[in-house]
Amino acid sequence: MKIRALLLGLLSVSCLTACPEKRPGDDSPNLGKIIFSSDRSGNHEIFIMNADATGAVNLTQNSAADYMPTWSPDRSQIAFVSERDGNPEIYLMNADGKNVRRLTNHDSDDYFPAFSPDGKWISFTSLRDGNQDVYVIQSTGGGLKNITRSPHNEAVATWSPDGKHLLYVSDAEGNNELYLSNSDGSNPKNLTRHPKADYGGHFSNDGKLIAFSSNRDSADNEIYVMNTDGSNVRRVTQDDNAKFGPVFARKSNQILFSGISDPNLKEGYDLFILNLEGQSRKITANAYDNSEGHW
Numbered sequence: 263m264k265i266r267a268l269l270l271g272l273l274s275v276s277c278l279t280a281c282p283e284k285r286p287g288d289d290s291p292n293l294g295k296i297i298f299s300s301d302r303s304g305n306h307e308i309f310i311m312n313a314d315a316t317g318a319v320n321l322t323q324n325s326a327a328d329y330m331p332t333w334s335p336d337r338s339q340i341a342f343v344s345e346r347d348g349n350p351e352i353y354l355m356n357a358d359g360k361n362v363r364r365l366t367n368h369d370s371d372d373y374f375p376a377f378s379p380d381g382k383w384i385s386f387t388s389l390r391d392g393n394q395d396v397y398v399i400q401s402t403g404g405g406l407k408n409i410t411r412s413p414h415n416e417a418v419a420t421w422s423p424d425g426k427h428l429l430y431v432s433d434a435e436g437n438n439e440l441y442l443s444n445s446d447g448s449n450p451k452n453l454t455r456h457p458k459a460d461y462g463g464h465f466s467n468d469g470k471l472i473a474f475s476s477n478r479d480s481a482d483n484e485i486y487v488m489n490t491d492g493s494n495v496r497r498v499t500q501d502d503n504a505k506f507g508p509v510f511a512r513k514s515n516q517i518l519f520s521g522i523s524d525p526n527l528k529e530g531y532d533l534f535i536l537n538l539e540g541q542s543r544k545i546t547a548n549a550y551d552n553s554e555g556h557w
Contacts (some may be wrong), residue, residue: 284507286381290337292357293512297328297340298533298546298555306551308342311358313535313557315545321359326354332556334377334401341375341384341401354401360509365403374418374497377401378445379425385409387417396447409447413424418462421445421485421492423469429453431461440474442490453492466510467489472516473508485519486535509538511557520553 287293297310303320311318322328326346333340336356344353347364353461355362366372370390377384383398383405390397391408394415399406410416419430425445432441435452438457438459443450458478463525465472472490475483479497482504488495498517499505505521517536523544527533531553536542552553 263429269543285335287512292333293335296518296533296555296557297331297333298552299331300550300552302550302552308340315533315544318468321355323359330374330376331555332375335379335381339401341377343373343375352384352399365399376420378421379423384430385419387419396428409443409446416441420464422465423467427470429463429465431463440472446468453488454495462507466511467512471510473510475506475508475519483518487538498536498538499542500540507554509555509557518555518557520555523548
């Protein structure tokens with residue numbers, strides 16, 4: 263018994279110094295599952311599936327278009343865009359598709375929801391003030407704020423893992439670039455500074471890398487990775503087929519993205535999993551449009 267107690271004590275000390283910090287959702291049965299948009303049921307719906315594309319379930323089952331899903335940090339909720347009430351608005355539902363509720367309510371279109379790491383806020387893109395701006399709203403409703411307040415267009419915001427920064431696309435300097443600001447919108451910095459267009463943007467789990475898509479070396483978008491200060495930009499896909507929406511996995515540096523696998527197809531995307539060495543594999547079948555995945 264003394265030996266067992268000593269070993270448990272040593273393990274406890276070890277975890278105090280070396281074990282990774284536990285985060286909400288680490289014990290969720292939904293950790294590792296992919297949510298995505300697909301028209302396989304006749305219109306765009308939100309599906310959930312395993313990372314190998316098995317066990318796909320339609321969560322929304324609604325006659326209106328549902329798309330752009332994103333996980334809450336604890337994997338208990340999903341934010342998404344729906345047109346079920348006439349125009350694109352931000353909605354929330356439980357991870358099993360139940361308890362659907364509308365979060366935004368405005369005549370203008372609202373897109374690209376993303377949870378803050380503490381789950382208390384959701385960023386989104388809206389035209390409600392005349393041009394595209396990044397807004398935040400409490401995940402319980404209320405507290406709406408225009409974060410960017412710019413005469414230019416800002417869109418597709420995501421949060422840094424520590425919640426201190428927002429990453430978004432802006433055309434403030436004439437073309438689409440990736441900008442990093444404080445979470446209140448202050449101190450925006452252009453990270454990419456390239457004459458070609460850069461899109462999307464998502465932090466790695468450890469906050470050291472950003473994945474994004476760009477047409478800087480190809481006629482169509484490819485997936486790139488850079489350090490969070492904009493340095494060391496490197497292209498990680500090479501086949502010159504259109505790609506968008508790279509998202510890092512919660513527990514690894516694998517990247518989920520949407521792409522065209524057959525250059526002869528002008529419509530319809532599939533989901534791919536990519537590692538940082540550039541190897542990728544398709545996990546869905548292109549008989550339907552499968553895209554906008556979140557892992």
